[in-house]
Amino acid sequence: MTAxxxxxxxxxxxxxxxxxxxxxxxxxxxLVPAGGTRDPQAVARAMAEVNPLGQVPALVLPGGGVMTETAAMTLHLADLARSDVLVPGPEAAERAAFLRWLVFLVAAVYPSFAYGDVPTRFVPEPGAAAFQARVIEHRKAMWRVMEAAAASSFGSGPRFLGARFLGPWFLGARFSAIDVYLAVMTRWRPGPAWFQAETPRLWAAGAAAAGRAEVAPVMARNFG
Ligand SMILES: N[C@@H](CCC(=O)N[C@@H](CS)C(=O)NCC(=O)O)C(=O)O
Known part of the structure; x- marks a missing residue:
């Protein structure tokens, strides 16, 4: 696909x-800058025309259709590219684990940023800071669940149950979009130092993805 x-x-x-x-x-x-600000509420206002939830990212496809939700984009782009480099295909041993952890990332972990980043959307001002602290603690617990999956190679799928985590990727020998999510999300709160200390396998998989030749320039532009 070239469009x-x-x-x-x-x-x-x-x-x-x-x-x-x-x-x-x-x-x-x-690339179209979404408001040119880091204030989530200002971004939401700038994005509202494209995404009713006011969130980044949004993708406009070659046919003009708008797509939101990173997991949907992940699956659709693999289809458009006719590639299984990032998304293990239906027959791949890692397919079920890939889908499980992709959805875990976007349905369990990612929403905690919507709650934690602007807590006053959800709770009144007295208590917003305490709410935010609890959200971050819960997020840490979710990351630990994922770390345990990587540690037992449960993340590599049923055929590899009981095997040890060999890395360098979350799914073991198999690079995937999960590692790309980890490259980016391990830069977010609770922050790289926490991931390095508490979830070293997730950190290692994300760092390996961040170091790939195609991904490194994107990481530099975003986090440089
Ligand atoms: N489920 C969405 C989550 C997107 C999301 O939460 N984006 C954040 C930035 S990383 C955002 O736009 N936050 C601003 C807001 O929620 O108002 C996805 O996977 O694309």
């Missing part, structure tokens, strides 16, 4: 997950 897609992005935000995948596929992309 250009448009990615609404904010450096360091979830758009980096999609920008990195587009780079892996060498797909042409036009």
């Amino acid at each position: 250009e897609v448009v990615l609404y992005e904010n450096p360091g935000w979830g758009s980096a997950i999609v920008e990195a995948q587009l780079a892996v596929y060498a797909m042409p992309v036009r």
